[in-house]
Amino acid sequence: MLAQHDAPIIAIATAPGRGAVGIVRISGKQLLGFSQALCGRKLEARQATYLPINDAQGVPIDHVLALYFQGPNSYTGEDVLELQAHGGPVVLQLLVSHCLALAQQTHTPQKPLAQALLPGLRLAQPGEFTQRAFLNHKLDLAQAEAVADLIDASTEAAARGASRSLAGAFSKEIHQLRDALIHLRMLVEATLDFPEEDIDFLKQADAQGQLTRLQQTLQQVQQHTQQGALLREGIRVVIAGQPNAGKSSLLNALAGAELAIVTPIAGTTRDVVQQTIQIDGVPLHVIDTAGLREHPEVDEVERIGIARAWQQIEKADAVLFMHDLTRAHENAYQVSDQDIQTTLQATLGAHTPVVHVWNKADAAHMAAPHNSTQQSVRLSAKTGEGLQSLREKLLQLVGWQGGSAEGLYMARERHVQALHEVSQHLQIASDSLNTELPALDVLAEEVRLAQNALNTITGEFTSDDLLGVIFTSFCIGK
Numbered sequence: 454m455l456a457q458h459d460a461p462i463i464a465i466a467t468a469p470g471r472g473a474v475g476i477v478r479i480s481g482k483q484l485l486g487f488s489q490a491l492c493g494r495k496l497e498a499r500q501a502t503y504l505p506i507n508d509a510q511g512v513p514i515d516h517v518l519a520l521y522f523q524g525p526n527s528y529t530g531e532d533v534l535e536l537q538a539h540g541g542p543v544v545l546q547l548l549v550s551h552c553l554a555l556a557q558q559t560h561t562p563q564k565p566l567a568q569a570l571l572p573g574l575r576l577a578q579p580g581e582f583t584q585r586a587f588l589n590h591k592l593d594l595a596q597a598e599a600v601a602d603l604i605d606a607s608t609e610a611a612a613r614g615a616s617r618s619l620a621g622a623f624s625k626e627i628h629q630l631r632d633a634l635i636h637l638r639m640l641v642e643a644t645l646d647f648p649e650e651d652i653d654f655l656k657q658a659d660a661q662g663q664l665t666r667l668q669q670t671l672q673q674v675q676q677h678t679q680q681g682a683l684l685r686e687g688i689r690v691v692i693a694g695q696p697n698a699g700k701s702s703l704l705n706a707l708a709g710a711e712l713a714i715v716t717p718i719a720g721t722t723r724d725v726v727q728q729t730i731q732i733d734g735v736p737l738h739v740i741d742t743a744g745l746r747e748h749p750e751v752d753e754v755e756r757i758g759i760a761r762a763w764q765q766i767e768k769a770d771a772v773l774f775m776h777d778l779t780r781a782h783e784n785a786y787q788v789s790d791q792d793i794q795t796t797l798q799a800t801l802g803a804h805t806p807v808v809h810v811w812n813k814a815d816a817a818h819m820a821a822p823h824n825s826t827q828q829s830v831r832l833s834a835k836t837g838e839g840l841q842s843l844r845e846k847l848l849q850l851v852g853w854q855g856g857s858a859e860g861l862y863m864a865r866e867r868h869v870q871a872l873h874e875v876s877q878h879l880q881i882a883s884d885s886l887n888t889e890l891p892a893l894d895v896l897a898e899e900v901r902l903a904q905n906a907l908n909t910i911t912g913e914f915t916s917d918d919l920l921g922v923i924f925t926s927f928c929i930g931k
Contacts, residue, residue, distance in 0.1 A: 458585055460573035463552055465545045466582075466930035472540030477548045478930060479574070480582055484532035487571040488521050491534075491555055496521040506536065506548060514547050515539055529582055530589025549576075580927025584920070587912060594912025594923070595624050595868070601927050602685055602863045610734025614684045614863040623681070623862040626674050627910050630875075633670070634907065637663050638900045644893060661886055668879050675872045679852060681864030687729070687736030688851050691765045693797070694775030695789055696744025699812035702834035703775065704728060704741040707844075725761055732844045735853055740765050745793050767800055771850055772807045773843075778817035778831075806850040814838055871910050878903035 461481025467474070479487075489495050492504055501520050505513040518537040527533040538544055556574035580601070587597045599618035606612035617623070640660060692700040708728045726741040742765055743758030766772060774797065780786040797807060808828045815833040823829075830846060832839025882899035885892040912920070 458581070458588060460575055461556070461571055462577035462581055463549055463574060464577035464582070464930040465549060466535070467540065467545075468928075469542065471542065475538055475540035475542075475545045476930075477536040477538065477545055477552070478577075478582065479534040479552065480527075480529045480531045480577075480585060481571065481574070482524070482531055484521070484534050484571070485523075487556065488519070488534045490558075490570055491552065492519050496534075498523045499526075506538075506551065508547075508551055509554065514551060515544050517548075525589065525591075528591065529585040530591045531585060577929060578925070579929050580924030580931060583927060583931055584924040587920075587924075592619075593624050594920075595627065595910055596621060597912075598865060598923060599623075599863055600931065602865075604928065604931065606863075607687070607729055607736045608684075608731040608734050610731070610861075611684045611736065611863065614681055614861050617861070618681070618863040623678075623864060623868075624911055626677070627907060630667070630670060630674060631904065631907050633663070633667050634900060634904045637667065638897070638904060641893060641897045641900060661883075664879065664883050664886065668876070668883070671872065671876055671879065675869070675876065676854070677861065678864040678868050678872055680854060681862050682866055682869050683735055683851065683853055684861060685863050685865060687738050688847065689738045689740070689768065689770040690773060690847060691740045691742060691762075691769040691771075692773045692775060693742055693745060693762060693766055694773075694793065694810075695777070695786070696746055698744070698775035698777045699834045700744070700775050701726070701741050703773070703810070703812065704739055706834045706837060706840055707737075707739055725758075725765055732848055733853070735848060737847070740769075742766070746789065747792075763796075763800065766797070769801070769805060771847060772797065772801065772805065773810050774807050776809060776811050778811050778813045778819060781811070781817075781819065781822065808843070808846060808850070810843065868910050871906050874906040875903045878906065 461479060461484070463477065463479045466476040466478040485495075491506065492502070493507070494502070494504065496502055496519055498521055501518045503516065503518055505516050507513050515538045520535045520537070522528070522533040522535075524531040524533070536548055538548060553574060553576075556571035557569045559569055583592070583597050583600050586592045587594060592600070596619050599615045603612060603615035603619060606615050637660065640663070692703055694700055704726065708730050725743075728739050730737050730739060742762035743755060745759060745762060774793070776790060777786070801807065806828060808830060809824075811822075811829060811831045812834055814831050815836045815838065828846065828850065830839055830843045832843060834840075878899045882896050882903070885895040885899065
Protein backbone atom coordinates (compact mmCIF):
# COMPACT_ATOMS: atom_id res chain seq x y z
CA MET A 454 0.00 0.00 0.00
CA LEU A 455 1.02 3.61 -0.45
CA ALA A 456 2.77 5.25 2.46
CA GLN A 457 1.16 8.23 4.16
CA HIS A 458 2.65 11.23 2.47
CA ASP A 459 1.52 14.14 4.63
CA ALA A 460 4.31 13.95 7.21
CA PRO A 461 7.89 15.08 6.51
CA ILE A 462 10.40 12.27 5.96
CA ILE A 463 14.14 11.78 6.41
CA ALA A 464 16.58 9.11 5.23
CA ILE A 465 20.20 8.44 4.39
CA ALA A 466 20.20 8.70 0.58
CA THR A 467 23.55 7.04 -0.10
CA ALA A 468 24.40 3.35 -0.10
CA PRO A 469 25.22 1.61 3.20
CA GLY A 470 28.86 1.41 4.19
CA ARG A 471 31.84 3.74 4.23
CA GLY A 472 32.36 6.39 1.58
CA ALA A 473 33.93 9.76 0.96
CA VAL A 474 30.55 11.54 1.00
CA GLY A 475 27.17 10.58 2.44
CA ILE A 476 23.85 12.36 1.99
CA VAL A 477 20.98 12.82 4.42
CA ARG A 478 17.77 13.91 2.68
CA ILE A 479 14.66 15.53 4.20
CA SER A 480 11.42 16.23 2.33
CA GLY A 481 8.28 17.93 3.56
CA LYS A 482 6.23 21.09 3.53
CA GLN A 483 7.63 24.35 4.92
CA LEU A 484 11.12 23.19 5.85
CA LEU A 485 12.64 26.66 5.87
CA GLY A 486 12.18 27.21 9.63
CA PHE A 487 13.54 23.79 10.47
CA SER A 488 16.53 24.20 8.16
CA GLN A 489 17.33 27.55 9.78
CA ALA A 490 17.22 26.03 13.27
CA LEU A 491 19.32 23.04 12.16
CA CYS A 492 21.96 25.03 10.30
CA GLY A 493 22.01 28.13 12.48
CA ARG A 494 21.35 30.43 9.54
CA LYS A 495 18.89 31.04 6.73
CA LEU A 496 19.70 29.04 3.61
CA GLU A 497 19.31 30.47 0.14
CA ALA A 498 17.40 28.21 -2.21
CA ARG A 499 19.58 26.10 -4.56
CA GLN A 500 22.83 27.43 -3.12
CA ALA A 501 25.33 25.19 -1.35
CA THR A 502 26.42 26.39 2.09
CA TYR A 503 29.33 24.92 4.03
CA LEU A 504 28.62 24.91 7.77
CA PRO A 505 28.82 22.84 10.98
CA ILE A 506 25.86 20.85 12.29
CA ASN A 507 25.97 20.93 16.08
CA ASP A 508 24.37 18.48 18.50
CA ALA A 509 22.13 19.50 21.44
CA GLN A 510 25.21 20.49 23.49
CA GLY A 511 26.57 22.68 20.71
CA VAL A 512 29.35 20.25 19.74
CA PRO A 513 29.78 19.84 15.96
CA ILE A 514 28.68 16.45 14.60
CA ASP A 515 30.24 17.21 11.22
CA HIS A 516 30.83 20.02 8.78
CA VAL A 517 28.45 19.62 5.85
CA LEU A 518 27.33 21.12 2.57
CA ALA A 519 23.68 22.10 3.04
CA LEU A 520 21.39 22.47 0.02
CA TYR A 521 17.82 23.77 0.31
CA PHE A 522 15.30 23.32 -2.53
CA GLN A 523 12.01 25.13 -2.21
CA GLY A 524 8.98 23.27 -3.50
CA PRO A 525 7.69 22.74 -6.10
CA ASN A 526 11.16 23.18 -7.64
CA SER A 527 12.62 20.03 -6.13
CA TYR A 528 12.83 16.31 -6.78
CA THR A 529 9.77 15.49 -4.66
CA GLY A 530 7.80 18.67 -5.39
CA GLU A 531 8.01 19.55 -1.67
CA ASP A 532 10.67 21.50 0.22
CA VAL A 533 13.84 19.39 0.28
CA LEU A 534 16.93 19.74 2.48
CA GLU A 535 20.07 17.75 1.68
CA LEU A 536 23.07 17.47 3.97
CA GLN A 537 26.27 16.25 2.31
CA ALA A 538 28.57 14.99 5.04
CA HIS A 539 31.51 12.62 5.41
CA GLY A 540 30.35 9.17 4.40
CA GLY A 541 30.83 7.23 7.62
CA PRO A 542 27.68 5.33 8.69
CA VAL A 543 28.00 6.53 12.31
CA VAL A 544 28.23 10.19 11.22
CA LEU A 545 25.17 9.90 9.01
CA GLN A 546 23.15 8.12 11.72
CA LEU A 547 24.10 10.86 14.19
CA LEU A 548 22.82 13.48 11.74
CA VAL A 549 19.54 11.62 11.27
CA SER A 550 19.06 11.18 15.03
CA HIS A 551 19.80 14.85 15.65
CA CYS A 552 17.30 15.94 12.99
CA LEU A 553 14.59 13.68 14.44
CA ALA A 554 15.20 15.06 17.94
CA LEU A 555 15.35 18.68 16.77
CA ALA A 556 12.08 18.30 14.87
CA GLN A 557 10.23 17.59 18.15
CA GLN A 558 11.57 20.63 20.00
CA THR A 559 9.03 23.29 20.92
CA HIS A 560 11.54 26.12 21.35
CA THR A 561 14.53 27.57 19.59
CA PRO A 562 17.25 29.93 20.75
CA GLN A 563 15.22 32.71 19.16
CA LYS A 564 11.74 32.05 20.60
CA PRO A 565 9.37 29.42 21.99
CA LEU A 566 7.10 27.68 19.48
CA ALA A 567 3.40 26.89 19.65
CA GLN A 568 4.12 23.36 18.35
CA ALA A 569 7.05 21.12 17.48
CA LEU A 570 9.59 22.59 15.09
CA LEU A 571 8.80 20.01 12.40
CA PRO A 572 5.93 17.86 13.67
CA GLY A 573 5.68 14.28 12.45
CA LEU A 574 9.18 13.97 10.96
CA ARG A 575 9.83 10.24 10.49
CA LEU A 576 12.15 7.84 8.71
CA ALA A 577 11.27 7.38 5.04
CA GLN A 578 10.11 4.06 3.66
CA PRO A 579 11.74 2.49 0.58
CA GLY A 580 11.00 4.53 -2.54
CA GLU A 581 9.04 7.19 -0.65
CA PHE A 582 10.94 10.20 -2.05
CA THR A 583 10.25 9.05 -5.61
CA GLN A 584 6.69 8.14 -4.65
CA ARG A 585 6.15 11.75 -3.61
CA ALA A 586 7.66 12.94 -6.89
CA PHE A 587 5.04 10.84 -8.67
CA LEU A 588 2.15 11.98 -6.45
CA ASN A 589 3.19 15.61 -6.92
CA HIS A 590 3.33 15.17 -10.74
CA LYS A 591 7.08 15.64 -11.03
CA LEU A 592 7.33 12.22 -12.70
CA ASP A 593 4.81 9.86 -14.22
CA LEU A 594 4.85 6.22 -13.14
CA ALA A 595 6.97 4.98 -16.06
CA GLN A 596 9.58 7.64 -15.27
CA ALA A 597 9.48 6.77 -11.57
CA GLU A 598 10.13 3.11 -12.37
CA ALA A 599 13.01 4.21 -14.59
CA VAL A 600 14.69 5.74 -11.50
CA ALA A 601 14.94 2.30 -9.88
CA ASP A 602 15.91 0.71 -13.20
CA LEU A 603 18.75 3.21 -13.64
CA ILE A 604 20.09 2.36 -10.18
CA ASP A 605 19.76 -1.40 -10.78
CA ALA A 606 21.05 -1.43 -14.38
CA SER A 607 23.48 -4.30 -14.95
CA THR A 608 24.82 -3.20 -18.35
CA GLU A 609 25.73 0.08 -20.04
CA ALA A 610 22.89 -0.36 -22.54
CA ALA A 611 20.40 -0.93 -19.72
CA ALA A 612 21.60 2.21 -17.94
CA ARG A 613 21.26 4.29 -21.10
CA GLY A 614 17.81 2.82 -21.75
CA ALA A 615 16.70 3.65 -18.21
CA SER A 616 18.06 7.18 -18.60
CA ARG A 617 16.01 7.64 -21.79
CA SER A 618 12.89 6.37 -19.97
CA LEU A 619 13.57 8.78 -17.10
CA ALA A 620 13.88 11.60 -19.62
CA GLY A 621 10.40 10.70 -20.90
CA ALA A 622 11.07 8.84 -24.19
CA PHE A 623 8.75 5.95 -23.28
CA SER A 624 6.12 8.22 -21.74
CA LYS A 625 6.08 10.35 -24.89
CA GLU A 626 5.11 7.35 -27.02
CA ILE A 627 2.42 6.35 -24.54
CA HIS A 628 1.00 9.89 -24.46
CA GLN A 629 0.84 9.99 -28.27
CA LEU A 630 -1.11 6.73 -28.25
CA ARG A 631 -3.38 8.04 -25.52
CA ASP A 632 -4.13 11.26 -27.43
CA ALA A 633 -5.08 9.26 -30.53
CA LEU A 634 -7.30 7.02 -28.41
CA ILE A 635 -9.01 10.03 -26.81
CA HIS A 636 -9.69 11.54 -30.24
CA LEU A 637 -11.24 8.29 -31.47
CA ARG A 638 -13.21 7.88 -28.26
CA MET A 639 -14.63 11.40 -28.53
CA LEU A 640 -15.67 10.69 -32.11
CA VAL A 641 -17.43 7.43 -31.23
CA GLU A 642 -19.21 8.79 -28.14
CA ALA A 643 -20.36 11.87 -30.05
CA THR A 644 -21.80 9.54 -32.68
CA LEU A 645 -23.78 7.69 -29.99
CA ASP A 646 -25.59 10.98 -29.26
CA PHE A 647 -26.87 11.15 -32.86
CA PRO A 648 -27.75 7.54 -33.75
CA GLU A 649 -29.71 8.46 -36.90
CA GLU A 650 -26.52 9.70 -38.52
CA ASP A 651 -24.00 7.39 -36.88
CA ILE A 652 -22.81 5.26 -39.80
CA ASP A 653 -22.35 8.10 -42.27
CA PHE A 654 -20.70 10.22 -39.62
CA LEU A 655 -18.18 7.52 -38.77
CA LYS A 656 -17.38 6.96 -42.43
CA GLN A 657 -16.84 10.65 -43.06
CA ALA A 658 -14.57 10.89 -40.02
CA ASP A 659 -12.63 7.81 -41.18
CA ALA A 660 -13.08 6.02 -37.87
CA GLN A 661 -11.81 2.77 -39.38
CA GLY A 662 -8.72 4.50 -40.72
CA GLN A 663 -8.02 6.06 -37.34
CA LEU A 664 -8.40 2.70 -35.63
CA THR A 665 -6.10 0.99 -38.14
CA ARG A 666 -3.41 3.65 -37.70
CA LEU A 667 -3.75 3.28 -33.92
CA GLN A 668 -3.15 -0.45 -34.18
CA GLN A 669 -0.12 0.06 -36.40
CA THR A 670 1.39 2.61 -34.02
CA LEU A 671 0.65 0.35 -31.08
CA GLN A 672 2.46 -2.52 -32.77
CA GLN A 673 5.59 -0.38 -33.14
CA VAL A 674 5.42 0.68 -29.48
CA GLN A 675 4.99 -2.97 -28.46
CA GLN A 676 8.13 -3.94 -30.36
CA HIS A 677 10.14 -1.17 -28.69
CA THR A 678 8.73 -2.10 -25.29
CA GLN A 679 9.59 -5.78 -25.67
CA GLN A 680 13.15 -4.78 -26.54
CA GLY A 681 13.26 -2.50 -23.51
CA ALA A 682 12.00 -5.30 -21.28
CA LEU A 683 14.85 -7.49 -22.53
CA LEU A 684 17.31 -4.74 -21.61
CA ARG A 685 15.92 -4.63 -18.10
CA GLU A 686 15.18 -8.26 -17.35
CA GLY A 687 17.81 -9.93 -19.48
CA ILE A 688 17.70 -13.57 -20.54
CA ARG A 689 17.84 -16.50 -18.14
CA VAL A 690 19.84 -19.23 -19.89
CA VAL A 691 20.37 -22.64 -18.30
CA ILE A 692 23.13 -24.97 -19.50
CA ALA A 693 22.02 -28.60 -19.18
CA GLY A 694 23.24 -31.98 -20.29
CA GLN A 695 25.09 -35.11 -19.27
CA PRO A 696 28.23 -34.98 -17.09
CA ASN A 697 31.43 -33.92 -18.85
CA ALA A 698 29.63 -32.56 -21.91
CA GLY A 699 31.39 -29.22 -21.34
CA LYS A 700 28.73 -27.22 -19.47
CA SER A 701 31.12 -25.58 -17.02
CA SER A 702 33.64 -24.97 -19.80
CA LEU A 703 30.96 -23.17 -21.79
CA LEU A 704 30.06 -20.98 -18.81
CA ASN A 705 33.73 -20.07 -18.37
CA ALA A 706 34.08 -19.35 -22.10
CA LEU A 707 31.01 -17.11 -22.20
CA ALA A 708 32.04 -15.27 -19.03
CA GLY A 709 35.69 -14.98 -20.01
CA ALA A 710 36.75 -16.17 -16.56
CA GLU A 711 37.37 -19.42 -14.67
CA LEU A 712 34.16 -19.38 -12.63
CA ALA A 713 33.33 -23.07 -12.52
CA ILE A 714 35.65 -25.97 -11.71
CA VAL A 715 36.36 -28.15 -14.75
CA THR A 716 37.69 -31.71 -14.37
CA PRO A 717 37.31 -35.00 -16.29
CA ILE A 718 35.55 -36.47 -13.23
CA ALA A 719 31.80 -36.98 -13.71
CA GLY A 720 29.74 -35.13 -11.13
CA THR A 721 32.29 -32.32 -10.51
CA THR A 722 29.58 -29.65 -10.71
CA ARG A 723 27.10 -30.34 -7.92
CA ASP A 724 25.48 -26.99 -7.35
CA VAL A 725 24.17 -24.13 -9.42
CA VAL A 726 26.75 -21.61 -10.65
CA GLN A 727 25.42 -18.36 -12.11
CA GLN A 728 27.09 -15.46 -13.87
CA THR A 729 25.63 -12.40 -15.61
CA ILE A 730 27.32 -11.36 -18.83
CA GLN A 731 26.14 -9.14 -21.66
CA ILE A 732 25.70 -9.62 -25.38
CA ASP A 733 25.10 -6.44 -27.39
CA GLY A 734 24.06 -4.76 -24.13
CA VAL A 735 21.48 -7.41 -23.24
CA PRO A 736 22.06 -9.00 -19.80
CA LEU A 737 22.53 -12.75 -20.07
CA HIS A 738 22.09 -14.69 -16.82
CA VAL A 739 23.97 -17.92 -17.56
CA ILE A 740 23.40 -20.81 -15.14
CA ASP A 741 25.62 -23.88 -15.03
CA THR A 742 24.02 -26.99 -13.53
CA ALA A 743 24.97 -30.44 -12.36
CA GLY A 744 25.26 -33.15 -15.00
CA LEU A 745 21.97 -34.98 -15.58
CA ARG A 746 22.33 -38.74 -15.16
CA GLU A 747 20.95 -41.89 -13.58
CA HIS A 748 23.88 -43.93 -12.30
CA PRO A 749 24.68 -46.18 -9.31
CA GLU A 750 27.62 -43.90 -8.43
CA VAL A 751 25.36 -40.88 -7.89
CA ASP A 752 25.54 -39.98 -4.19
CA GLU A 753 23.11 -37.92 -2.13
CA VAL A 754 24.92 -34.61 -2.73
CA GLU A 755 24.99 -35.07 -6.49
CA ARG A 756 21.33 -36.17 -6.44
CA ILE A 757 20.39 -32.88 -4.78
CA GLY A 758 22.44 -31.03 -7.43
CA ILE A 759 20.54 -32.81 -10.22
CA ALA A 760 17.19 -31.90 -8.62
CA ARG A 761 18.28 -28.27 -8.44
CA ALA A 762 19.31 -28.43 -12.08
CA TRP A 763 15.79 -29.41 -13.11
CA GLN A 764 14.38 -26.60 -10.95
CA GLN A 765 16.54 -24.11 -12.84
CA ILE A 766 15.51 -25.58 -16.19
CA GLU A 767 11.83 -25.04 -15.35
CA LYS A 768 12.47 -21.29 -14.85
CA ALA A 769 14.67 -20.81 -17.95
CA ASP A 770 14.01 -18.41 -20.82
CA ALA A 771 16.22 -20.63 -22.97
CA VAL A 772 18.06 -23.92 -22.46
CA LEU A 773 21.42 -24.87 -23.91
CA PHE A 774 21.36 -28.68 -24.21
CA MET A 775 25.02 -29.68 -24.28
CA HIS A 776 26.21 -32.70 -26.26
CA ASP A 777 29.69 -34.22 -26.41
CA LEU A 778 30.69 -34.77 -30.03
CA THR A 779 33.43 -37.19 -28.97
CA ARG A 780 30.80 -39.52 -27.46
CA ALA A 781 27.88 -38.84 -29.82
CA HIS A 782 28.39 -42.17 -31.62
CA GLU A 783 28.07 -44.28 -28.44
CA ASN A 784 24.72 -46.05 -28.01
CA ALA A 785 24.57 -45.59 -24.25
CA TYR A 786 25.31 -41.87 -24.62
CA GLN A 787 22.60 -41.49 -27.27
CA VAL A 788 20.04 -43.24 -25.05
CA SER A 789 20.86 -40.97 -22.11
CA ASP A 790 20.61 -37.88 -24.31
CA GLN A 791 17.22 -39.05 -25.58
CA ASP A 792 15.99 -39.54 -22.01
CA ILE A 793 17.02 -35.98 -21.15
CA GLN A 794 15.36 -34.70 -24.33
CA THR A 795 12.10 -36.43 -23.42
CA THR A 796 12.15 -34.94 -19.91
CA LEU A 797 12.98 -31.49 -21.29
CA GLN A 798 9.96 -31.60 -23.58
CA ALA A 799 7.73 -32.58 -20.66
CA THR A 800 9.24 -29.94 -18.34
CA LEU A 801 9.52 -26.85 -20.52
CA GLY A 802 6.72 -24.71 -21.85
CA ALA A 803 5.98 -24.65 -25.55
CA HIS A 804 7.61 -21.23 -25.96
CA THR A 805 10.92 -21.97 -24.21
CA PRO A 806 13.58 -22.50 -26.88
CA VAL A 807 16.13 -25.30 -26.62
CA VAL A 808 19.45 -24.91 -28.43
CA HIS A 809 21.37 -28.12 -29.00
CA VAL A 810 25.04 -27.29 -28.48
CA TRP A 811 27.46 -29.83 -29.95
CA ASN A 812 30.65 -29.26 -28.01
CA LYS A 813 34.28 -30.37 -28.39
CA ALA A 814 34.44 -29.62 -32.12
CA ASP A 815 38.21 -29.27 -31.69
CA ALA A 816 38.53 -32.94 -30.68
CA ALA A 817 35.92 -34.50 -32.99
CA HIS A 818 35.93 -34.37 -36.74
CA MET A 819 32.35 -35.54 -37.17
CA ALA A 820 29.60 -33.05 -37.99
CA ALA A 821 26.78 -32.33 -35.59
CA PRO A 822 23.76 -34.61 -36.17
CA HIS A 823 21.23 -32.77 -38.31
CA ASN A 824 17.60 -32.31 -37.30
CA SER A 825 15.53 -29.78 -39.21
CA THR A 826 13.21 -29.27 -36.20
CA GLN A 827 16.01 -28.38 -33.78
CA GLN A 828 18.11 -25.28 -33.21
CA SER A 829 21.75 -26.37 -33.05
CA VAL A 830 25.27 -24.95 -32.87
CA ARG A 831 28.60 -26.74 -33.30
CA LEU A 832 31.35 -25.23 -31.16
CA SER A 833 34.38 -25.71 -28.99
CA ALA A 834 34.22 -24.21 -25.52
CA LYS A 835 37.96 -24.84 -25.27
CA THR A 836 39.05 -22.89 -28.36
CA GLY A 837 36.11 -20.47 -28.69
CA GLU A 838 35.09 -21.75 -32.12
CA GLY A 839 31.36 -21.18 -32.69
CA LEU A 840 30.79 -19.05 -29.55
CA GLN A 841 29.77 -15.99 -31.55
CA SER A 842 27.21 -18.03 -33.48
CA LEU A 843 25.77 -19.20 -30.17
CA ARG A 844 25.52 -15.64 -28.86
CA GLU A 845 23.73 -14.47 -32.00
CA LYS A 846 21.32 -17.42 -31.91
CA LEU A 847 20.39 -16.75 -28.27
CA LEU A 848 19.52 -13.13 -28.98
CA GLN A 849 17.55 -14.16 -32.03
CA LEU A 850 15.54 -16.77 -30.13
CA VAL A 851 14.44 -14.38 -27.37
CA GLY A 852 13.37 -11.71 -29.86
CA TRP A 853 16.25 -9.22 -29.77
CA GLN A 854 16.16 -7.17 -32.95
CA GLY A 855 19.35 -5.71 -34.31
CA GLY A 856 22.73 -5.49 -32.76
CA SER A 857 22.42 -2.18 -30.95
CA ALA A 858 20.44 -0.79 -28.05
CA GLU A 859 20.88 2.79 -29.27
CA GLY A 860 17.64 4.72 -29.00
CA LEU A 861 15.82 2.11 -26.92
CA TYR A 862 14.21 2.89 -23.60
CA MET A 863 13.77 0.73 -20.54
CA ALA A 864 10.51 -1.12 -19.99
CA ARG A 865 9.04 -3.68 -17.61
CA GLU A 866 7.00 -6.81 -18.01
CA ARG A 867 3.91 -5.01 -16.70
CA HIS A 868 4.26 -2.48 -19.54
CA VAL A 869 4.38 -5.33 -22.06
CA GLN A 870 1.25 -6.87 -20.54
CA ALA A 871 -0.61 -3.53 -20.47
CA LEU A 872 0.12 -2.92 -24.16
CA HIS A 873 -1.02 -6.46 -24.96
CA GLU A 874 -4.31 -5.67 -23.20
CA VAL A 875 -4.65 -2.47 -25.24
CA SER A 876 -4.09 -4.49 -28.42
CA GLN A 877 -6.81 -6.95 -27.48
CA HIS A 878 -9.34 -4.18 -26.81
CA LEU A 879 -8.53 -2.45 -30.11
CA GLN A 880 -8.95 -5.71 -32.01
CA ILE A 881 -12.42 -6.21 -30.51
CA ALA A 882 -13.22 -2.59 -31.37
CA SER A 883 -12.12 -3.13 -34.96
CA ASP A 884 -14.21 -6.30 -35.25
CA SER A 885 -17.29 -4.49 -33.93
CA LEU A 886 -16.84 -1.70 -36.50
CA ASN A 887 -16.43 -4.10 -39.42
CA THR A 888 -19.79 -5.84 -39.00
CA GLU A 889 -22.76 -5.17 -41.28
CA LEU A 890 -24.44 -3.28 -38.45
CA PRO A 891 -21.60 -1.74 -36.39
CA ALA A 892 -22.02 -2.24 -32.63
CA LEU A 893 -21.19 1.31 -31.62
CA ASP A 894 -21.77 0.71 -27.90
CA VAL A 895 -19.24 -2.13 -27.98
CA LEU A 896 -16.83 0.03 -29.96
CA ALA A 897 -17.09 2.87 -27.45
CA GLU A 898 -16.59 0.55 -24.46
CA GLU A 899 -13.56 -1.21 -25.94
CA VAL A 900 -11.88 2.09 -26.79
CA ARG A 901 -12.52 3.24 -23.21
CA LEU A 902 -11.02 0.05 -21.78
CA ALA A 903 -8.03 0.41 -24.11
CA GLN A 904 -7.42 3.91 -22.77
CA ASN A 905 -7.66 2.70 -19.16
CA ALA A 906 -5.15 -0.09 -19.83
CA LEU A 907 -2.79 2.43 -21.44
CA ASN A 908 -3.13 4.81 -18.50
CA THR A 909 -1.87 2.16 -16.08
CA ILE A 910 1.59 2.51 -17.63
CA THR A 911 1.99 6.18 -16.71
CA GLY A 912 -0.02 5.90 -13.51
CA GLU A 913 -3.03 7.95 -14.58
CA PHE A 914 -5.26 4.97 -13.85
CA THR A 915 -3.50 2.69 -11.36
CA SER A 916 -4.49 1.06 -8.05
CA ASP A 917 -2.81 2.02 -4.80
CA ASP A 918 -1.88 -1.63 -4.29
CA LEU A 919 0.16 -1.67 -7.50
CA LEU A 920 1.84 1.61 -6.59
CA GLY A 921 2.74 0.17 -3.21
CA VAL A 922 4.37 -2.86 -4.80
CA ILE A 923 6.33 -0.71 -7.25
CA PHE A 924 7.73 1.81 -4.78
CA THR A 925 8.59 -0.63 -1.98
CA SER A 926 11.03 -2.29 -4.40
CA PHE A 927 13.12 0.91 -4.34
CA CYS A 928 16.05 1.49 -2.03
CA ILE A 929 15.59 3.65 1.07
CA GLY A 930 16.49 7.29 0.46
CA LYS A 931 15.19 7.20 -3.14
